[in-house]
Structures are given as structure tokens and as C-alpha cells.
Amino acid sequence: MPIAREIGRRLPFRAAQELFGGNDFLNDYGQVAVDNMKAQQGGKNIFANMMAEAEKGEQLDDLDVKLEATALIVAGTDTTAISLTYLVWAVLSQSSLQKELEQEVAALPDGYRDADLERLPLLQAVIEESLRLYGAAPGMLPRAVPPGGVDLGGYYLPQATTATTQSYSLHRDPNSFPDPDEFIPARWLPSTSKDDKYRISEAAKAVFSPFGAGSRTCAGIHLAYIELRLATAEFFRRMSGVSLAPSATRECMEQENYFLIAPRGHKCEITMKR
Incomplete structure (x- = not known):
């Protein structure tokens, strides 16, 4: 409803x-990113080639670059935050899994x-x-x-x-992922006799696509994995022993989907260790 929005x-x-x-607020952030890039002398980042094309005036102009910057800001913020939110909730929902993960990251040098x-x-x-169950854009x-x-x-x-x-249905296909609605990290671990039935097959790997697939797969996939690894490791190193607050129920964390998912309760509260 463009008229209502304009009014x-x-x-x-x-x-x-x-x-x-x-959109105006987001575009302002995009302009800041572009201005910061212009201020760098010889800087090399994701905007460098776009800026070079814009200066030639052949394919991109300043508005194109600003809009691309805005899109990258949107794509690289809520997405990672959403998956991290659900990761914390899922791990804290299983006390034995939480302890194993805390022990693993505590051993880091x-x-x-x-x-x-x-x-x-x-x-x-x-x-x-x-990412299988809670990829931000399913x-x-x-x-x-x-x-x-x-x-x-x-x-x-x-x-x-x-x-x-779309990945939502593919990631919940019981032929690829037994007990598909259950959070079972053992699917991705090396084979063990106890969890062999959950082991990821080559066919399941082929349909696993939290970042899309093909030539248009997410440009930020590697950065996203780095952020997920670092944030998860630091959380469970620094916050060892925390638990879910009573408000962090399954109903509160039910997925609400408006292209990017979010908890229906719009929060995931935890209780600090006393």
C-alpha cells in the first residue's frame, strides 16, 4: 500500500x-557504509569492486552501491542473530548436550x-x-x-x-533426516553405534541448504559460519551453567515467519547461574 506508507x-x-x-533508516546505514569505504585508502572489501564500477559509470551508480550496502547489512545481521538465538535455546533445552558443549569449548587454548x-x-x-531446523530464511x-x-x-x-x-520442507523430510523435528546434533558427528540411524547421508547433504544453493548461494556464507562458531564458543565458555528462564517455552519459541523467522514471543530469556 504505497499511498498509505507515503502518508x-x-x-x-x-x-x-x-x-x-x-527503508529510509536502513538506506541511511547503507550510506554510512559507503562513506566509510570511500574514506579508506586502498581498502579491499566487498564494496571495492562495486565502487570501482560506479566510478566508471558503466553499470552502477552511487544509489546502486548504497542499496547493495543496505541489502548486505540486512542480510548479515538478523540472520545470524536469529540462528544463534535458536541455537542457544535448543542447546539449553538439553542439559547433557549443554554440558558436553561447555566442556568442549572450555578446553580451547x-x-x-x-x-x-x-x-x-x-x-x-x-x-x-x-541451521537445519532454524535457518533464518527458510x-x-x-x-x-x-x-x-x-x-x-x-x-x-x-x-x-x-x-x-525452500529449505523448510527439505530439512524436515524424514527420508533424509529421521525424527526430523528433533534437535539431534549427533546427525552431524562421526559414526557411532548408538546414533548410526541419524547419520547424515549424501542425499541429505545434497538437500541441506540453509544458505541457498547454486550460483546464487549466500555471498556471506563463510563469514556467517565464522560468526556462528565464535559467538557459540564464547557464549558457552563465558556463560557456563546458565539455564532457560521459565518464559523460554516451546510456545514462545514457535517460529513466526515473515521471510526471516523469529520466535513468536520475540524473546529468548535465560537465567544466570547463581
């Missing part, structure tokens, strides 16, 4: 301006690096299982079939058809 953003009330002017975290099997398994990502159409898995899709898939 709402002009109302002289802060609440109305925040409600209807969200002082001044550890991300390479040290990559070698922790339970940490990696907890992150993968969190919905559909539509694509247009190119001119001439395409044969896909024995089905012909005419050109200009909108084709899409």
Missing part, C-alpha cells in the same frame, strides 16, 4: 515515522583462532543442526526459467515460469 511516513509522530520509514573452532566436532554439529527464493525453457529432473519447465524451492 504514514509524513505524520509528525516518531512511532509513525519508524513504522513507515524503515587462550587466544584460540577460528581454525581451532573448526576442529571441534560437537560445536560444528550443533551449528549445522541449528522460505521460497523464486527464479525465472530462462528463454527456451529447461528440463529439470524429468519435468519440462516453460520459459518465464517462476520456479522455486
Whole structure:
């Protein structure tokens, strides 16, 4: 409703301006990112090539760069925070799992690096299982079939058809993930006799797609994994022994999906160890 939004953003009330002017606030943050990039001398980051193209005036202008910066800010903030929120809730819901993870990260050396975290099997398994059940953007990502159409898995899709898939259902297929609604990090661990029935198959790995797949997979996938590893390790090192608050119920954490998921209760409260 663009007319209602245009009227709402002009109302002289802060609440109305925040409600209807969200894009403006985000674009302002994007402009700050672009300005910071311009201020760097010889800096190399994700904006460098975009800025170079904009300066040529061939493909991108300043507005394009600002909008790209805004999109990257949105894509790289709530997504990781959401998955971390659900990871903490899921681990604290299983006391034995919590103790095992706390013991694993407590053994890290002082001044550890991300390479040290990559070698922790339970940490990696907890992150993968969190992304399976609580990937921040589990919905559909539509694509247009190119001119001439395409044969896909024995089905012909005419050109200009909108084709899409989504990870929510794929990640809950019992043929790929036994007991699919249960948080079972052992799926991702090396084979053990107790948990062999949950071990991830090659077919399951093929459909695991919390960051999308193919040529349009998430550009920030590696940064996201680094953030997830570091944040998880630091939380369970510094917050050993915490527990879920009574408010952190399954009902409170039920997924609410508006492209990015969020807990229905909009919170995940924990209780500090006394």
C-alpha cells in the first residue's frame, strides 16, 4: 500500500515515522557504509569492486552501491542473530548436550583462532543442526526459467515460469533426516553405534541448504559460519551453567515467519547461574 506508507511516513509522530520509514533508516546505514569505504585508502572489501564500477559509470551508480550496502547489512545481521538465538535455546533445552558443549569449548587454548573452532566436532554439529531446523530464511527464493525453457529432473519447465524451492520442507523430510523435528546434533558427528540411524547421508547433504544453493548461494556464507562458531564458543565458555528462564517455552519459541523467522514471543530469556 504505497499511498498509505507515503502518508504514514509524513505524520509528525516518531512511532509513525519508524513504522513507515524503515527503508529510509536502513538506506541511511547503507550510506554510512559507503562513506566509510570511500574514506579508506586502498581498502579491499566487498564494496571495492562495486565502487570501482560506479566510478566508471558503466553499470552502477552511487544509489546502486548504497542499496547493495543496505541489502548486505540486512542480510548479515538478523540472520545470524536469529540462528544463534535458536541455537542457544535448543542447546539449553538439553542439559547433557549443554554440558558436553561447555566442556568442549572450555578446553580451547587462550587466544584460540577460528581454525581451532573448526576442529571441534560437537560445536560444528550443533551449528549445522541449528541451521537445519532454524535457518533464518527458510522460505521460497523464486527464479525465472530462462528463454527456451529447461528440463529439470524429468519435468519440462516453460520459459518465464517462476520456479522455486525452500529449505523448510527439505530439512524436515524424514527420508533424509529421521525424527526430523528433533534437535539431534549427533546427525552431524562421526559414526557411532548408538546414533548410526541419524547419520547424515549424501542425499541429505545434497538437500541441506540453509544458505541457498547454486550460483546464487549466500555471498556471506563463510563469514556467517565464522560468526556462528565464535559467538557459540564464547557464549558457552563465558556463560557456563546458565539455564532457560521459565518464559523460554516451546510456545514462545514457535517460529513466526515473515521471510526471516523469529520466535513468536520475540524473546529468548535465560537465567544466570547463581
